[in-house]
Amino acid sequence: xxxxxxxxxxxxxxxxxxxxxxxxxxxxxxxxxxxxxxxxxxxxxxxxxxxxxxxxxxxxxxxxxxxxxxxxxxxxxxxxxxxxxxxxxxxxxxxxxxxxxxxxxxxxxxxxxxxxxxxxxxxxxxxxxxxxxxxxxxxxxxxxxxxxxxxxxxxxxxxxxxxxxxxxxxxxxxxxxxxxxxxxxxxxxxxxxxxxxxxxxxxxxxxxxxxxxxxxxxxxxxxxxxxxxxxxxxxxxxxxxxxxxxxxxxxxxxxxxxxxxxxxxxxxxxxxxxxxxxxxxxxxxxxxxxxxxxxxxxxxxxxxxxxxxxxxxxxxxxxxxxxxxxxxxxxxxxxxxxxxxxxxxxxxxxxxxxxxxxxxxxxxxxxxxxxxxxxxxxxxxxxxxxxxxxxxxxxxxxxxxxxxxxxxxxxxxxxxxxxxxxxxxxxx
Amino acid sequence: xxxxxxxxxxxxxxxxxxxxxxxxxxxxxxxxxxxxxxxxxxxxxxxxxxxxxxxxxxxxxxxxxxxxxxxxxxxxxxxxxxxxxxxxxxxxxxxxxxxxxxxxxxxxxxxxxxxxxxxxxxxxxxxxxxxxxxxxxxxxxxxxxxxxxxxxxxxxxxxxxxxxxxxxxxxxxxxxxxxxxxxxxxxxxxxxxxxxxxxxxxxxxxxxxxxxxxxxxxxxxxxxxxxxxxxxxxxxxxxxxxxxxxxxxxxxxxxxxxxxxxxxxxxxxxxxxxxxxxxxxxxxxxxxxxxxxxxxxxxxxxxxxxxxxxxxxxxxxxxxxxxxxxxxxxxxxxxxxxxxxxxxxxxxxxxxxxxxxxxxxxxxxxxxxxxxxxxxxxxxxxxxxxxxxxxxxxxxxxxxxxxxxxxxxxxxxxxxxxxxxxxxxxxxxxx
Numbered sequence: 030x031x032x033x034x035x036x037x038x039x040x041x042x043x044x045x046x047x048x049x050x051x052x053x054x055x056x057x058x059x060x061x062x063x064x065x066x067x068x069x070x071x072x073x074x075x076x077x078x079x080x081x082x083x084x085x086x087x088x089x090x091x092x093x094x095x096x097x098x099x100x101x102x103x104x105x106x107x108x109x110x111x112x113x114x115x116x117x118x119x120x121x122x123x124x125x126x127x128x129x130x131x132x133x134x135x136x137x138x139x140x141x142x143x144x145x146x147x148x149x150x151x152x153x154x155x156x157x158x159x160x161x162x163x164x165x166x167x168x169x170x171x172x173x174x175x176x177x178x179x180x181x182x183x184x185x186x187x188x189x190x191x192x193x194x195x196x197x198x199x200x201x202x203x204x205x206x207x208x209x210x211x212x213x214x215x216x217x218x219x220x221x222x223x224x225x226x227x228x229x230x231x232x233x234x235x236x237x238x239x240x241x242x243x244x245x246x247x248x249x250x251x252x253x254x255x256x257x258x259x260x261x262x263x264x265x266x267x268x269x270x271x272x273x274x275x276x277x278x279x280x281x282x283x284x285x286x287x288x289x290x291x292x293x294x295x296x297x298x299x300x301x302x303x304x305x306x307x308x309x310x311x312x313x314x315x316x317x318x319x320x321x322x323x324x325x326x327x328x329x330x331x332x333x334x335x336x337x338x339x340x341x342x343x344x345x346x347x348x349x350x351x352x353x354x355x356x357x358x359x360x361x362x363x364x365x366x367x368x369x370x371x372x373x374x375x376x377x378x379x380x381x382x383x384x385x386x387x388x389x390x391x392x393x394x395x396x397x398x399x400x401x402x403x404x405x406x407x408x409x410x411x412x413x414x415x416x417x418x419x420x421x422x423x424x425x426x427x428x429x430x431x432x433x434x435x436x437x438x439x440x441x442x443x444x445x446x447x448x449x450x451x452x453x454x455x456x457x
Numbered sequence: 458x459x460x461x462x463x464x465x466x467x468x469x470x471x472x473x474x475x476x477x478x479x480x481x482x483x484x485x486x487x488x489x490x491x492x493x494x495x496x497x498x499x500x501x502x503x504x505x506x507x508x509x510x511x512x513x514x515x516x517x518x519x520x521x522x523x524x525x526x527x528x529x530x531x532x533x534x535x536x537x538x539x540x541x542x543x544x545x546x547x548x549x550x551x552x553x554x555x556x557x558x559x560x561x562x563x564x565x566x567x568x569x570x571x572x573x574x575x576x577x578x579x580x581x582x583x584x585x586x587x588x589x590x591x592x593x594x595x596x597x598x599x600x601x602x603x604x605x606x607x608x609x610x611x612x613x614x615x616x617x618x619x620x621x622x623x624x625x626x627x628x629x630x631x632x633x634x635x636x637x638x639x640x641x642x643x644x645x646x647x648x649x650x651x652x653x654x655x656x657x658x659x660x661x662x663x664x665x666x667x668x669x670x671x672x673x674x675x676x677x678x679x680x681x682x683x684x685x686x687x688x689x690x691x692x693x694x695x696x697x698x699x700x701x702x703x704x705x706x707x708x709x710x711x712x713x714x715x716x717x718x719x720x721x722x723x724x725x726x727x728x729x730x731x732x733x734x735x736x737x738x739x740x741x742x743x744x745x746x747x748x749x750x751x752x753x754x755x756x757x758x759x760x761x762x763x764x765x766x767x768x769x770x771x772x773x774x775x776x777x778x779x780x781x782x783x784x785x786x787x788x789x790x791x792x793x794x795x796x797x798x799x800x801x802x803x804x805x806x807x808x809x810x811x812x813x814x815x816x817x818x819x820x821x822x823x824x825x826x827x828x829x830x831x832x833x834x835x836x837x838x839x840x841x842x843x844x845x846x847x848x849x850x851x852x853x854x855x856x857x858x859x860x861x862x863x864x865x866x867x868x869x870x871x872x873x874x875x876x877x878x879x880x881x882x883x884x885x886x887x888x
Contacts, residue, residue, distance in 0.1 A: 039482060064480040066820035109742035113727070114810050116817025118739045135817050162754060165779060169757040172697040172780075178592055281695045283588035315525035316513070326521070329578035332586035352589050354581075384530050391532015395549055398481045399824040454592075 040393060041403060043417040046410075047238035051250050054226035058407045059241040060233050062400055068136050068234025069400040070146060071408060073127035076222040078200045079261050084209065087202020089123040091163065091210055092218045096121055098159035101152040105159060108145065117142055119149075123200055126260070126342060128223075133400070136235050140244065147248035153219060160212040167207050174201070178286040178453040179352070181277045186288040186451035189273055190346055194266055224254030231407045233400040263343050266292065269447045277453040285355045285454030289365065293347035293442055296340040296413050302426060303434040304338060304347070304442065309385040310377050310435075311368065312336025312349065319372070320349065323364045330357045330364070342413070347442055355457050366445045373439045376432040390424045462833065462842060463654040469670040470642030473661060474833045474842060476649040478826055484650030485549040485830035486558040488566070489838060491645075491673070492638035493542045494616045495767065498677055501626060502611075503618015504634045506539040507583055511631055512546065513537070514575045516568035519561060521575075527557060534827070539616050542767045543838040549827045552651045559664040562646070566639050567668060576628045584624070587617050594694055594878045595702075595775065602702045602876035603771070605688045610681040612770055642670040647834030650826045678768065683872045691877040698757075699778040700878040701788060705867055707772040710765025710839035716851050717863040718763060718772070723811040724803055725794070726761030726774060730818050731832070731848075739814065746774065749794050754779055755787045767839045772867070784877050798864045802857035812852050819849065 047059045081088040097119070098105050112119055117134035119142065130150070134142040174180050184199050191197030202210075230249065232241050269291055294300035312320040317335040324334035334351035349369070353361045396402045410419055463475040493505050515521035528535045533550040535558075548558035590596040600615050607613035617623075646661065683706055708714035722729055727741025741747050741760065750756035761774040778787050822828045836844040 062824075065824050067817065067824070106743070109740065113739055113741070113743045114813065116728075116739055116814035120740070133821060135820055162752075165754065165781075166757050169698060169777065169780065176594070176696040176698075279695070283591040284585065315522070315529045322522070325582055327578070329581035330585070332582055332589055352585065354585060354588060384526060387530045388532050391530070391551055392534070393532065394481055394483050394551060395532065395534055395827075398483060398826055401824075 039397075040420040040423075041397065041406060042421045046407065046417050047242065048417060049242055051225065051246060053250060053253055055228045055230060055249055055252070056411055057242060057245045058229070058231045058411060059236065059238045060403055060407060061236055061238060062233055062403065063235050065235050065400055066135060067133055067400065068139050068142070068232065068236060069131070069133045069404045070139075070142055070230065070232050071129070071131040071404045072228065072230040073129040073408070073412070074150070074223055074228040075126065075226070075257070075260060076128040076218075077123050077126040078198065079125055079195050080222050080258065081218070083198070084206060085214060086198055086206040087167070087200070088210055088214055088218055089128060090200050090202065091167065091207070092215045093121040093123040093128040095155050095160060095163055095215055096149040096153045098163070099154045099156045100148040101154060102148060103145075105156075108149070111141065111145065115141070119145060125196060125200065139234070139236065143244050143248045150223060150249070151252055155212050155215040155219070157212045160215060164207060164210075167201070168204060171201065171204050171207065176279060178279055178282050178284060181279060181453035182286040182288040182451045185275055185277055185453070186290070186348065186449055187346075189275060189449045189451060190269070190290070190292065191266065191344075194264055196343060221256045222258065224257035225249060225252045226254070226257050227260070229408060229411045231404045231411075233403045233407070266344055268292070269449060272446065272448055272450060274450040275452075276456065277451070278456065279453055280455055282454040283354070284352050285358055285452055285456075287351045287353060287358060287361060287450070287452050288348055289362065289448050289450040290346055290348035291443060291448055293338050293345035294340060294438065295343060295345055297342060300438045300441065301340055303430050304438045305340075306382070306385050306389065306427065306430050307372070307377065307435040307439055308336055308338045308347065309389065310381045311372050314381075314385050314388060319368050320365060323368055324351055324361055328360070328364060330354075330361050334361065334365070355454060358452065362450065369443050369445045373436075373443050373445070376436045379432070382430075382432055382435070386427050386430075389427050393420065393423065463658065465658055467641065467662065467666055469666070469668055470640075471665050471668070471670075472645040472837070473658065474645065474647045474837065475652075475654045475657060476829060476833055477652060477654055478649055478829060479651050481826060482552050482651050483549060483826055484552045484555040484648060484652055485547060485827040486555060486562070487545055487547045487647045487830050487834045488562045489543055489545045489645040489647065489834040490638055491542070491643045491838065492544055492634075493540050494614050494618075495541050495611045495678060496638065496674075496676065497611055497614065497618075500622060501630055502614045502622045503583070503616075504626065504630060505544055506616050506618060507579065507623075507626065508631055508635045509537045509539045509544050509546075510579050510583060511571055511575065511635070512565050512569055514570065514572070514579070516564050516570060518564050518568065524561060527561070531557065533558075541612055541616065541770065545834065547827065547830070549830075555648075555650070555652070556660055556664075559661055563664040563668060566641070566644065569635060571628055571632045571635065573628050576631060580623065583617070584620065587620060587623065590617065594696055594698070595700060597692060597694060598700055598702050598876050598878040599773070601690060601692055602704050602773070602874050605690055605874045605876070606684075606704050606706070606771055607681055609679065610768065611678060612766075612768060637674050640670050640673065641665065641668050643673045645834055645837050647830050647837070649830035649833055680768070685871060687870045687872075688874045689876075690874070691879055693879045693881045695882075696880045697780065697882065698880060699780070699784050701776040701778060701784055702876045703774045703776075703788075703791065704771040704874045704876075705869075706769050706872050707763045707867060708863075709767060709769045711844070712769070714863050714866065715765065717855050717859040718867065719815070719852065720803065720808055720811040720855055720860050721798065721864060721868075722761060722763050722772065723814055724807055725798075726759060728811065728814045728818060729762035729764075731822065739817070745794050746791065749790055750776060750787060753790070755782050755790050765836075765839050765844075784879070788875065795868050798868060802861040805857055808855050808857060808860070811855075812849065815852055816849055
């Protein structure tokens with residue numbers, strides 16, 4: 030490839046992103062979009078599931094979803110009537126490392142959205158009545174999860190891959206742990222983990238960056254929590270030995286879900302980029318790459334069959350996923366294994382590499398067409414410390430990856446004889 | 458709100474809608490065909506959706522893999538959808554690559570191969586797609602309720618088709634369906650993005666003017682009167698969770714009652730988003746049914762929605778029952794709310810709230826060029842683009858009296874289907 034794509038100048042970069050670290054440790058990023066009528070406010074705090082004890086699994090998730098159930102100045106009804114009357118939304122969730130929030134509103138309602146965000150983050154009251162209502166909802170959610178072949182195959186895969194590691198625990202907990210969580214647990218978790226240090230707020234919309242920064246500082250700049258812990262130490266993971274296989278029986282399911290795979294690179298690793306391009310060739314490009322071609326297109330075994338890398342700040346995973354009729358399961362596993370062997374034995378072709386490079390660079394403008402897309406990109410910049418000019422250099426980064434580098438990471442991470450294989454559904 | 462558009466029609470009947478949006482260097486092109494499960498006969502359900510799959514299998518000029526690669530190489534996003542009334546294919550590409558989309562669509566409108574081996578391979582893929590859906594209790598319940606809601610109208614069928622039909626449909630059935638409906642006179646090309654309309658129209662002409670058109674088959678659809686009696690049905694299956702679906706006959710998209718009905722929808726279960734891409738939705742925790750069912754702990758969740766269709770489709774309310782209660786108790790609480798709507802006009806404040814919600818949802822959806830191009834074509838499948846441009850204005854003229862009249866016409870017990878999914882092991886809940 031020669032020269033840069035014509036769209037480089039329209040990509041987010043230091044000229045269009047305003048970034049400020051407030052004195053309380055909260056980082057704010059703003060990118061104006063004058064063409065839009067609405068604004069997105071999103072971000073995270075370092076208050077994820079890593080911080081919860083084994084006997085209270087689901088606590089971080091529970092806490093994040095209970096924030097909107099009442100604050101010192103507004104009750105549940107007032108919070109949601111205020112939001113929904115103006116067509117705005119504000120939602121929360123928790124993953125392994127962080128709790129996250131995401132809101133959107135017409136730009137005229139931005140002050141309200143930020144005021145509400147500030148209240149629910151800083152002064153939630155976790156009313157007992159609502160803690161119990163949420164518990165019923167979570168328990169039903171877990172009962173539904175237990176019937177979901179895709180979710181169960183994935184849950185068991187994570188548990189086996191990350192054995193004795195916090196990454197192996199489900200963020201939404203188990204029935205037994207959700208039953209033990211009390212309103213006081215939520216109050217305590219919030220008090221000791223929610224705070225601005227290490228947190229990020231991103232705003233995208235038709236806003237002046239200075240006014241946006243002033244609003245963020247006004248609502249979240251005075252927030253302090255001296256109890257906030259740093260990011261916890263993650264234990265070392267043991268490499269996988271041999272084939273480890275587990276089936277979760279769920280009766281009366283027409284389709285079975287398969288998740289197989291192994292450990293993958295962290296988002297912060299130098300291996301990430303060659304692995305990411307390689308994964309695109311292996312199980313994503315076009316109609317799901319080589320795996321889609323083999324399992325779906327040529328053999329007609331599955332509606333979906335693809336590979337996926339999950340890469341965050343800790344050890345990632347490299348997964349191969351398919352939904353198949355139980356009678357086709359072993360054949361699908363064989364076909365996936367064949368593709369893994371091919372991928373780890375021979376370099377990808379020049380044409381394949383050229384295709385995925387063009388794809389990964391060419392799709393950037395599409396990723397940035399909405400405020401939500403830009404906001405997600407800004408979150409990634411900050412979370413992985415990629416630098417404000419990352420997207421402007423992205424094309425060079427992608428184009429620098431070679432076939433040998435892809436083969437080398439493939440051989441480092443993927444071994445068909447050392448795999449976790451998790452299936453869920455009804456065996457014939 | 459959407460602005461000016463360019464409209465044109467080629468001599469072969471192909472309709473064209475263009476909308477310039479210069480906010481990002483991309484263009485989204487949507488090719489719409491007026492064919493969906495509405496055009497299918499008993500014994501051949503699922504043809505339209507299967508044809509959609511076959512359209513990715515290639516032509517002599519663009520064999521399957523090549524087609525896919527050409528779009529993906531440019532960083533493009535592409536896919537297709539089959540619905541009750543229509544089938545649509547889209548490509549969103551960097552602006553200097555959009556001619557590729559027109560070339561592909563012009564080619565596969567007439568030159569798809571439908572090779573026997575590809576038909577057979579896709580048969581198992583589609584059955585696998587259906588089996589994935591069958592894993593979900595709500596798919597099973599929805600399919601049963603939908604079937605009971607009509608006696609003969611094809612809206613009674615799931616778009617993916619009956620499993621028995623998917624095992625017996627043959628290559629010639631598919632090819633004939635394709636040949637019958639994929640013709641310029643039955644198609645509309647909607648394009649939005651960073652272009653000059655005059656120039657783009659010429660590019661489009663170059664690709665599509667040469668295609669010959671023919672007549673499409675007469676519609677097999679006969680109007681179906683409202684049911685005279687309520688239908689109740691129950692299915693059981695694995696799991697611990699009880700679900701209820703209540704399906705009322707709703708007005709068609711172009712009916713004057715559709716707008717007041719959107720107010721009722723917003724009020725009862727929260728507004729239905731009109732955005733297919735990037736629009737998101739808003740929560741419904743201040744809606745009447747959430748307050749009556751979930752807040753009172755009779756249900757774990759409630760949702761509902763209407764869709765703009767050619768013929769009257771369904772307003773479906775779905776309830777996830779709290780395991781501490783019996784489904785009948787939850788249904789009685791819903792009936793109380795419906796009864797209130799039939800007796801009391803909604804307030805002016807509630808109408809204004811529905812308008813503000815719609816305005817916000819439009820603003821969110823407008824950010825995506827792909828979504829704007831979707832709107833441009835979608836509205837033409839049951840009305841015309843004015844339907845969208847005047848949406849908020851029409852909503853603004855709604856009065857509490859209009860809403861009351863619509864409730865009294867549509868939310869009647871005799872015209873509804875109530876379906877229960879009862880878990881086989883739990884016995885339907887305690888009390």
